Each structure stands twice: as structure tokens, then as C-alpha cells.
Amino acid sequence: MPKSRVRKKKVYSNPSGKGSQAGDSYEPSPMWVPITAVALIVIGIGWLTLYYLSGQEYPVGVWGYWNLAVGFASMVAALLVLSKWK
Template sequence: MPKSKVRKKVAVSTANSSAQANTNSFTTTRVKVSGPSGPIYIGIMLGLMVLGLLWLVVFYLWGKDIPFMDSLGNWNFAVGFALMIGGLLMTMRWR
């Protein structure tokens, strides 16, 4: 396997180094890296997506027989898609 080329550092002249030291000063800050998501977070995320899908399937198949689903009417689509979108939005914070 070929080795990658090593980049060479650019030499800074000593005459300008004191003048450039003030203008090129960089500060370093530590960044806290989050660990992996817990199993509860993943369970809730997947649960919301599956619950939204099941809500829509139940509405299509037996929606007229279930009184509270029948009273919601087409708002059942909003409930099902809101549950699925909530789970999908959680995937953006999943590590």
C-alpha cells in the first residue's frame, strides 16, 4: 500500500516573526464530544416512527369502527405523520 506524502511546513522568516506573532495568534478551545445515544433514546425514536405507521394502518383498515378515530376524520393523517416526523427528527441527534 503506498504511503501518503508528508506535507512540509512553511518556514517563517525571523525578521517578521515578532510582528506576525501578534497578528497570527490563535487560541484553542476544547470541544465536548457527546457519547453515543442510549438505548432508551433509540427505542423512543424507533417507537415513534413505528407508532405513526401503525396509526395510519389502523385508520385505513378499521378507522370507521373505532369511535375516537372516526371523530378525528382526516386529522388522523396529521397524527400519524406527526409521530413519524417526530421520530425522524430525533435521528438528527442520534449518535
């Protein structure tokens, strides 16, 4: 069986021929982004834990099952904040 030819890989070149632009530079996120996200996660988990462990009387007994919505909304808000994290 004949031996196949060895192919050389092409070196990538930028199609526009330009280097990186000023807008492409990496800028880290502000410090408040991860702190806020972690705080929202802890608040959401704490809210749900307190709701279940208190026999559905606390944090706000009048709200009933809306306490679940508050806890989960807090964690969803944390995910939205984390989507801004670079």
C-alpha cells in the same frame, strides 16, 4: 512527449497546531434515543394502518382526516429524535 513530474502530496497538519480538544470527544447517544424513535415510527405506521383498514372509523372516528396528521406527525417526531442520534 516529456514525462511529467511526480507530485508529492502534502501531509495535513492542524492549522492551530493543537491536538484534539476535550470538547471534540465522541459521546454516544443515550439508549432512549433509538428506542423512542423506533417506537414513534411503529406508532405512526400502526395508527395510519388502523385508520385505513377500519374504513376510517378507528382510532378516533370523530377526527376524520386529522388521523392522518397524527400518524404522520408521529413519524416526523421520530425523524427529529433521530437527528439527535450520534
